[in-house]
Structure formats: structure tokens, C-alpha cells
Amino acid sequence: MVVGRPWSMQRTESGLQQGSTDGQSTTVQNNGQPRMQPTRTLSSDHLEGLLTSPSMRSLASMIADTPRSDISMMSLEPHPTFVEAWRCLRKAIIRFRDIPVGTIAATDPSEEALNYNQVFFRDFVPSALAFLMNNEPEIVKNFLKKALRLQSNWEKRIDNFTLGKGAMPASFKVQFDATRNHDVMMADFGESAIGRVAPVDSGFWWIILLRAYSKSTGDHILAETPECQQGIKLILNLCLSEGFDTFPTLLCADGCCMVDRRMGIYGYPIEIQSLFYMALRCARGMLKPEGDGKELIERIEKRLQALSFHIRSYFWLDFEQLNKVYRYKTEEYSHTAVNKFNVIPDSIPDWVFDFMPMKGGYFIGNVSPARMDFRWFCLGNCVAILSSLATKEQEAGIMDLFEERWQDLIGEMPLKIAYPALENHAWRLVTGCDPKNTRWSYHNGGSWPVLIWLFTAACIKAGRPHIAARAIELLEARLAKDHWPEYYDGKLGRFVGKQARKFQTWSIAGYLVAKMMLEDPFHLGIIALEDDMKVKAPMSRSASWTF
Numbered sequence: 001m002v003v004g005r006p007w008s009m010q011r012t013e014s015g016l017q018q019g020s021t022d023g024q025s026t027t028v029q030n031n032g033q034p035r036m037q038p039t040r041t042l043s044s045d046h047l048e049g050l051l052t053s054p055s056m057r058s059l060a061s062m063i064a065d066t067p068r069s070d071i072s073m074m075s076l077e078p079h080p081t082f083v084e085a086w087r088c089l090r091k092a093i094i095r096f097r098d099i100p101v102g103t104i105a106a107t108d109p110s111e112e113a114l115n116y117n118q119v120f121f122r123d124f125v126p127s128a129l130a131f132l133m134n135n136e137p138e139i140v141k142n143f144l145k146k147a148l149r150l151q152s153n154w155e156k157r158i159d160n161f162t163l164g165k166g167a168m169p170a171s172f173k174v175q176f177d178a179t180r181n182h183d184v185m186m187a188d189f190g191e192s193a194i195g196r197v198a199p200v201d202s203g204f205w206w207i208i209l210l211r212a213y214s215k216s217t218g219d220h221i222l223a224e225t226p227e228c229q230q231g232i233k234l235i236l237n238l239c240l241s242e243g244f245d246t247f248p249t250l251l252c253a254d255g256c257c258m259v260d261r262r263m264g265i266y267g268y269p270i271e272i273q274s275l276f277y278m279a280l281r282c283a284r285g286m287l288k289p290e291g292d293g294k295e296l297i298e299r300i301e302k303r304l305q306a307l308s309f310h311i312r313s314y315f316w317l318d319f320e321q322l323n324k325v326y327r328y329k330t331e332e333y334s335h336t337a338v339n340k341f342n343v344i345p346d347s348i349p350d351w352v353f354d355f356m357p358m359k360g361g362y363f364i365g366n367v368s369p370a371r372m373d374f375r376w377f378c379l380g381n382c383v384a385i386l387s388s389l390a391t392k393e394q395e396a397g398i399m400d401l402f403e404e405r406w407q408d409l410i411g412e413m414p415l416k417i418a419y420p421a422l423e424n425h426a427w428r429l430v431t432g433c434d435p436k437n438t439r440w441s442y443h444n445g446g447s448w449p450v451l452i453w454l455f456t457a458a459c460i461k462a463g464r465p466h467i468a469a470r471a472i473e474l475l476e477a478r479l480a481k482d483h484w485p486e487y488y489d490g491k492l493g494r495f496v497g498k499q500a501r502k503f504q505t506w507s508i509a510g511y512l513v514a515k516m517m518l519e520d521p522f523h524l525g526i527i528a529l530e531d532d533m534k535v536k537a538p539m540s541r542s543a544s545w546t547f
């Protein structure tokens with residue numbers, strides 16, 4: 001979908017005014033407070049955008065069909081929580097030599113900062129989107145440029161081992177160096193992190209954000225600079241290098257993404273695979289075909305084909321597929337095998353049979369030899385929708401699952417990061433007895449408000465904004481009162497997380513992005529990718545060996 005900036009920008013006395021589809025707009029006043037105003041008419045450009053994009057066409061009719069009560073944020077005055085969120089987000093901005101370069105992870109005065117006073121790449125994404133949607137792109141541009149400097153300027157050594165060139169850090173902090181009398185940046189590539197794992201997701205998020213910045217501002221010059229082109233190439237070279245793999249998915253260590261502690265996601269976690277797919281698609285659109293760019297684009301194309309086939313075929317689970325796995329024969333040999341990875345049906349956990357609705361499905365957590373991790377992971381599934389890794393049927397299936405299993409996946413506080421929780425022996429074995437990841441807490445079945453932005457974007461793309469509106473309403477009723485916790489605990493997400501930071505920036509920014517997207521669904525264009533005809537339909541299983 002190409003929705004560059006189909007709305008118009010006008011300067012008003014009180015600030016910048018941004019048009020959208022419903023006859024209202026968000027005005028950012030000079031005092032930094034957002035305000036809703038009735039304005040705008042659709043220009044012929046808007047109409048052309050609406051008519052040429054199938055998604056937007058269905059979106060427009062879908063919005064018209066959505067009951068007004070479900071879109072409560074379309075009222076003229078912004079919700080007090082929305083205003084408060086902007087205030088908190090601005091407090092989290094960090095400057096490097098007087099230039100805003102990011103937002104710190106949390107501004108909780110009651111807890112020891114640990115590394116929460118750093119700018120985490122993944123955490124900054126919703127902040128960046130909020131600023132872009134509010135027409136404040138400078139901080140995003142500064143972040144993107146600083147990240148490149150961190151990528152190329154450092155030799156990343158962990159003990160005696162040097163990390164691959166192109167890795168992006170998990171986070172950085174800004175410190176004042178009194179002897180040199182200026183700010184310095186300190187990056188963490190995993191060498192200080194708990195578990196010493198390098199983040200695989202940081203580079204992907206950087207690429208995705210670079211595209212979002214270009215789409216939102218119309219400024220393609222940044223992405224075309226030699227520095228950005230080189231940055232993209234370095235990240236992709238790391239992921240596309242040849243090795244011993246027989247799968248197109250990326251092999252990862254445990255804890256290499258949002259779930260950054262041991263949680264049994266080693267192997268081929270869906271979160272990384274979806275982000276990988278999305279980053280490849282974003283990169284393909286930004287890379288210049290000059291020099292070695294052409295060859296890289298070809299490698300991207302091939303990988304996209306293989307990756308989408310593999311994930312759409314082997315990670316997808318619905319009632320029918322579950323029944324097939326349940327009846328799998330084992331020890332099959334040669335290319336005629338149906339049970340290619342030799343998964344033993346006895347390894348299917350009991351909970352899946354109850355959890356799987358007749359209608360709906362999802363991409364499971366992991367697929368590797370003799371191992372299917374049947375757990376649900378929210379981020380990977382939402383990104384699969386946004387990147388169109390999920391086919392239209394799969395997209396609808398994931399949405400059906402959200403609706404059918406509302407209590408489990410959304411409960412009282414959106415949204416569950418993973419389902420279900422590991423308990424007892426499994427918890428001991430898989431997490432290594434991690435006291436932070438006890439059942440229904442933190443990464444182990446905790447509820448993370450930040451996920452609301454991904455969920456909302458996925459709902460809008462799938463044509464079901466009313467579901468997102470329902471979840472946002474739940475979140476809005478508590479989040480500010482509870483001081484914006486990092487996560488909630490319990491089966492229904494009812495309790496503020498045991499060790500949750502308060503004033504967690506991505507909880508704040510995630511909420512803002514969700515609100516702004518629902519208010520003006522055209523924002524979706526900066527973060528979603530429409531299905532691309534160039535990605536061919538999946539090959540049949542039997543055909544995959546004949547090449």
C-alpha cells in the first residue's frame with residue numbers, strides 16, 4: 001500500500017495542523033499539547049489515494065460501518081490520558097549535545113534506573129512513530145543518524161570475540177564527559193546486557209523506522225545517503241550470509257529480541273522471523289540498484305520468496321493443521337515426507353487442543369527439527385500482518401483468534417506477550433528458574449501495554465478497527481492511573497507487574513500511536529506493507545524439492 005502522506009499540512013497560528021479522513025484533525029499547539037479540531041476536506045489527492053489502494057478502499061467503507069460508540073477517540077476534546085501521555089513522552093526525551101536523539105526506556109523516579117535510563121532501539125520505535133504522526137520528525141531523523149554512527153564506529157568485542165560488522169546495539173546512553181566537556185554516547189551491543197545476547201531485532205527496527213520516516217515526511221534523501229545505504233547493506237549482509245542452514249529463517253539465541261531473557265525462544269522465533277521479513281521488504285524498497293545494490297536486491301527477493309513459503313506453510317496452525325500434526329507419522333525419510341521436521345505428536349501440549357478455536361489460527365512460536373513451540377507470541381503475529389507475511393486468510397485467522405480468545409490474549413489489560421505461561425517443571429527447565437519470569441508475569445505470559453500499537457495497526461489493516469477500539473478503552477481506563485507500568489501480571493493481566501517500572505516510555509508511546517492511528521487510519525501507511533504481487537504464491541510442498 002502506498003499511502004505516502006495523503007493528507008495536507010497547514011501551518012496555523014497555534015501550530016501544525018494535519019488533515020485526515022473523518023473531518024477532524026489533531027492540532028499540535030506550540031505548548032506541545034495535542035488538540036482535536038474539526039477541519040479538513042478531502043482533496044482530489046486524498047480521493048485518488050483512497051481509490052487506488054484496495055486497503056484504503058475497504059478501510060474507508062469499514063470506518064463508515066463502524067459504530068461511532070466504538071471509536072470514542074473521535075470526540076472533539078482529547079481524552080485527558082492522551083494529553084497526559086504526551087506530557088510524559090516529552091519528559092523521556094534525551095539530548096545529545098543539545099539535540100534530541102531518543103527517549104529513555106523509563107522515567108520512574110521510585111526505582112533504581114539500571115539500564116532503563118538508556119535509549120533502547122525497540123523501545124524508541126513507538127516513540128518515533130508518535131513523533132512522526134504528530135509531525136515532529138527531527139528527533140527520529142537524529143536517532144536514525146546517530147544509530148548509524150554507533151553501528152559503524154565501534155568494534156564490538158565481547159571478551160575476546162568480535163561481533164559481526166553491521167550489528168546495531170540494543171541501547172545507548174548519553175553521558176556527560178567532564179574532562180572533554182561534552183556528551184558522549186555509550187552503546188550496548190549485548191556485552192552489558194543480562195545473558196550477554198546481541199539483539200537481532202535492533203537492525204530490523206532501524207530499517208523499518210527508516211522507511212516509516214521516509215513515508216511520513218516524504219524525505220527520501222536521508223535513506224538515499226551513502227551512509228544509510230551502507231547501514232542497510234551491513235545489516236542485511238549479516239542476515240543473508242551463507243552458512244549451514246537448510247531453512248530460510250534466521251537462527252537465533254534465546255533472548256535476542258523483546259523477550260530478552262531466557263524463555264526458550266532460541267532457534268527460529270516468530271518475532272525475529274516476522275521482523276526479518278518486514279525489514280527485507282522495507283530494505284528492498286529503499287536500496288538503490290547501483291553497484292552491489294543490484295545483487296543484494298536479488299538476494300533479498302530470493303530470500304523473501306523462501307521465507308514467506310516456509311513461514312506460511314510450517315509456522316501456521318489452525319484447527320485443520322493441528323489435526324494433521326496430531327495424526328503425523330514419524331520417522332519419515334526422503335523428500336516425500338509430510339512430517340518434514342519429524343515432530344512427534346506426543347509433544348503437542350494439552351492446552352493447544354482447548355485453545356485452538358474452530359475459527360482462527362496463528363503462527364506458532366518456533367519451528368525446528370522435532371520441535372514445534374506451540375506458544376502464541378503477540379508481536380510476531382502482529383508484525384506478520386503488518387508486513388503482509390500473513391496471507392489475507394491468515395490475517396483474518398489471527399484476528400478471529402483474538403476475538404475467539406479475547407479473555408486469554410487481551411483479558412483485562414491488553415495484551416499478552418505470550419500464551420500460555422510456563423509453569424512448574426517447564427518453567428524451571430526452560431527459563432532456568434528465572435524469578436522475574438514466573439508464571440503469568442513479565443515475558444512469561446505477562447501483559448504489555450506497548451503491544452497495543454501493533455495490535456491496533458494490525459486490526460486496522462485487517463479491517464477490524466472496532467476490536468482495537470475495545471482494547472484501547474480497557475487500557476485507557478487504567479494506564480495513567482497506574483502510572484504507565486511496563487507490564488501487568490496474572491492470567492487476565494489484572495495486577496501491575498511485580499517488578500514493572502512505572503512511567504515506562506513505550507507503554508506511553510504505544511498508547512499514543514494506537515490512539516492516533518485509530519483517529520486517522522491513514523497513519524497506517526507509514527508502518528504497514530501491502531501484499532506485494534512479486535512475492536509469488538507459496539509453492540506446493542511436493543514441488544519444493546524439484547529445483
Ligand code: GLC
Nearest residue numbers: 105120122123257258259260
Ligand atoms: C526489558 C524488555 C525489553 C525492553 C527493555 C527496556 O528488558 O524485556 O524488551 O527493551 O526492558 O524497556
